[in-house]
Amino acid sequence: MNATCSPLATSVSDRSEPSESLVATAARLADVLEQDVRDFLLASDQNLGDIEVQLEQQSRELLRVAAQKLRKRRPM
Numbered sequence: 001m002n003a004t005c006s007p008l009a010t011s012v013s014d015r016s017e018p019s020e021s022l023v024a025t026a027a028r029l030a031d032v033l034e035q036d037v038r039d040f041l042l043a044s045d046q047n048l049g050d051i052e053v054q055l056e057q058q059s060r061e062l063l064r065v066a067a068q069k070l071r072k073r074r075p076m
Contacts, residue, residue, distance in 0.1 A: 022062070022065065032058065
């Protein structure tokens with residue numbers, strides 16, 4: 001994957017606030033994904049595998065944020 005796709009860690013995690021709702025996080029991820037798709041369509045050096053990696057990373061990020069919120073509300 002090249003630098004055309006935005007790195008998820010800096011686009012979502014660094015801007016996410018502890019009190020941000022999962023809906024807001026999901027909306028932010030959807031915005032990032034939309035831009036990644038636009039970038040993918042313009043990039044001639046990427047393939048479907050590149051965008052699939054981005055989809056997987058963003059899905060994992062939303063699950064990570066959800067699990068983190070659950071841990072804060074219900075400590076082990």
